[in-house]
Amino acid sequence: MKKKVPGSTQTRRQFLHRIGEAGGAAAVYQAMISMGLLVPGDARAAANQARWREQSRHGLNVSLPTVAVLGAGIAGLSAAYELKKAGYPCYVIEARDRPGGRNHTLRGGDVLTETDSAQQCAFDNDPELYFNAGPARISQHHKNLLAYCRELNVPLQAFINDNRGAYVHSRSAFGGQPVRARELVTAMRGTIAELLAKAINAGALDTEISFAERAQVLSVLRDYGALSAFHRFEGSTRAGLQAGTGGLTPAQAANPLAYEDVFLHPDIPYVPSFVETYNQAATMMQPVGGMDRIAYAFAEQLQEELFYGVEITAIRRSGQRVRLEGRAGAEEGAIEVDYAIITIPPTVLRSIDNDFSAPVRTAISQVQVATPTKIAFQSPRFWESEEDIYGGISWTDPEILQIWYPAGGFGNAQGILVGSYLFGGSDAQTFAALSPAQRIERALVYGEQVHPQYRSNLSRGLSVAWQKVPYSAGGWAISNPAPVLQQADGPFLFAGDHLSYLPGWQEGAVISSMQALANLADMTGV
């Protein structure tokens, strides 16, 4: 039963409710969009969040169930934030001593713990000297995460995925010399356009392109590939200039890369496609000063609810309710709550005693995860001052694969360079098995094939192999989300990026937690 709040005239909620009575949920959703309450778009998460926020408000005059959120990663934090806003008694229980989970930013003095090592970060104390060991970029269409950044005042800046001045390198291409991405991209466009123009002019595509269209299509191809008037690719200033030209004298195009070198290499021609993908194309972003600004912004709102250093040892049913057993240091204890939203990574969760249903246990046991590794160094920004590279990623041989240049603090004296980022696979396994010192040496050996200045500049290497990080035990899921985990299992609800089709993205974590809240709303009937 809803009661009119004394003294209030019709509220926005009541207005929405009336629309709801007339036209159902779709009408409410549309009305919320027109009232500016909701961002229109493709994300069911936004609808789930709005529904949660709206419906949970109706329940304020009844006794609300108590919810425990297990894990203070982005999934747990966003779920708990919404629970608290809705007035729910809730606890967030986190084994670590910080929020964020895999969202982990390291600065001078921080410690990075793996199962067999602990590294202390030795970076200088400077707002731009940080290492995002976990997620390090946000897509502009990750609207649910970005809405939280707006709501929690987390400043964002551009992150550069696609820098045409960064290098593409392979020991088996271009004589082992790095080339600039702009050289590769220009040569591919030019060669493809030249070949297609040749086929069109030879009449090979007359079925597809009518004679009337031919001149227009050829004109487009000339522009696309920077071809000559005769549809030849003979190089272009897009790829860069010959030394000494383009200032006081006319720009002369650098010599183009050869077709054979580009197209027939097993890796090189595939590199530029990375930044064409939906989640990696510009504009990418990052929080100013480190990804954990998001985690701490949530945690700031949950100071009374968040409990650090508590390791869950059993997740039990107790009648219709949940009994959680755990320990904090040497102390053990248990609490009972009405519901639990469980965001503990499946690789960790499968080792915790539980009363989950058989299908849920099976699903948790079957999640497969990536084993990403990263290493970062502090260094003078020689890539900016000597090589004209401001942000972005160079691609090289699979032993280290990528070199990331900082997207913030351009022009500063020092910067943090990510000396390798491996998504998983055998090279990541090799890297993970090394000691921290050996990883540094490996990153230097392979990195100096791209940047000869490497060894004399890089210092304070700090590495992570996520499979060896306690309470994470791996990176993102590489198996598809199990539908059974997207639903409630009695009083147990699950969240985490592994339950979304955006694994490894914080947006996936938020989408999953909004789904858990929608499931909770279904069960509590608020």
Next chain:
Amino acid sequence: MKKKVPGSTQTRRQFLHRIGEAGGAAAVYQAMISMGLLVPGDARAAANQARWREQSRHGLNVSLPTVAVLGAGIAGLSAAYELKKAGYPCYVIEARDRPGGRNHTLRGGDVLTETDSAQQCAFDNDPELYFNAGPARISQHHKNLLAYCRELNVPLQAFINDNRGAYVHSRSAFGGQPVRARELVTAMRGTIAELLAKAINAGALDTEISFAERAQVLSVLRDYGALSAFHRFEGSTRAGLQAGTGGLTPAQAANPLAYEDVFLHPDIPYVPSFVETYNQAATMMQPVGGMDRIAYAFAEQLQEELFYGVEITAIRRSGQRVRLEGRAGAEEGAIEVDYAIITIPPTVLRSIDNDFSAPVRTAISQVQVATPTKIAFQSPRFWESEEDIYGGISWTDPEILQIWYPAGGFGNAQGILVGSYLFGGSDAQTFAALSPAQRIERALVYGEQVHPQYRSNLSRGLSVAWQKVPYSAGGWAISNPAPVLQQADGPFLFAGDHLSYLPGWQEGAVISSMQALANLADMTGV
């Protein structure tokens, strides 16, 4: 005659000088590179600057000539900064009351003056609410300008030219509906790759691609164009997702744009090439808080040398020297100096009495300039919160051509949106002829075809037509630099981006001023 400085051991300069005696200028340059004094690269400007700095140091124990720098734009400021560092007596004479010339950033309270209007900027007072009326981006390979940003501690951030979420729109394409850049780019890559694969499979390119290479080239094309296993382009998630997919359910590709709509349009297929050009490709940058941070950083170093509000009325020879006549308000006066570095735009300079040689006068009279226009508005950032657009440029019909979204302050409540940027041509002339109020209306009428939210959000429009701005009288040069102006004309030296092959870029201004200093060094024999 060089004298050993009393008490000094061998200095770096002396060391370099010895190398110079042994191997000439090239050896000095190489040595400076290895000693880290110089950035290696293609810019003669860097060599000119280094030569100036080195040679001018030799002259410190002789009587130095006095140099007047006319104009405090980036050319004049960088020349004066070097002169001052070298100990030269110099004056910088500027007609305006601010440094920067076309480098002009407007904030709340500033006034934008044209020949027939004066607009007061009504933006709110906030570090991110500014309008770069002139240059607004810096290429990462503009190394001379960027070296000054480093030296003068001007913080930089990424500027987004290529945002795949921004719109491409034309009233004569896609039913007049804006499409996302990612849709267009993906369709072009897909269609081109599909057509080429078809021609290859039909054997039309057997001369170019051997049978042994065919499988590899087809594999590259599949990746390039996101083709199906049968080499068909049937859409790709690169272009975006179908509504409601990709979160809790698998991502489904949006319907692809049709070949006819993309390739046969007279403008649309050419739009994406813009960001492939050498000077516009990522990473682009901007100073944090406004482009004029560069101008003010120089001016800060030239507080005693800079004279604002002085209009030069005549540039005369007086024997071997220079006589400058001018006025400051109602007062008139004249000074004599040994040399003048003249950075006054040619469109203004040609109306000032002068004693230049006949070829120089002709060259100055023949410089043709662009007539760019811009307009900016303050607005809530609906493009971020409602349309997932963070920075970048939407392209639309030629009446307004471009809409720029701010690259700084992501997530803030308010932002400055550039509602039109025209490089010149008839639409720019039409725009320039309008009153400030009419320009606002024109920008709204055409802009709301791209963003229906325009009129209810945008306010405080502020526009510029550079041809009507006093002391600028136009934008950048569209004719080639005249070699005669790259040299000294007696005591007269010239600088300005119009003397470089980077017109309209501040880097061109710096390159030209380093050339003027090199010419000065030649004449003074320091």
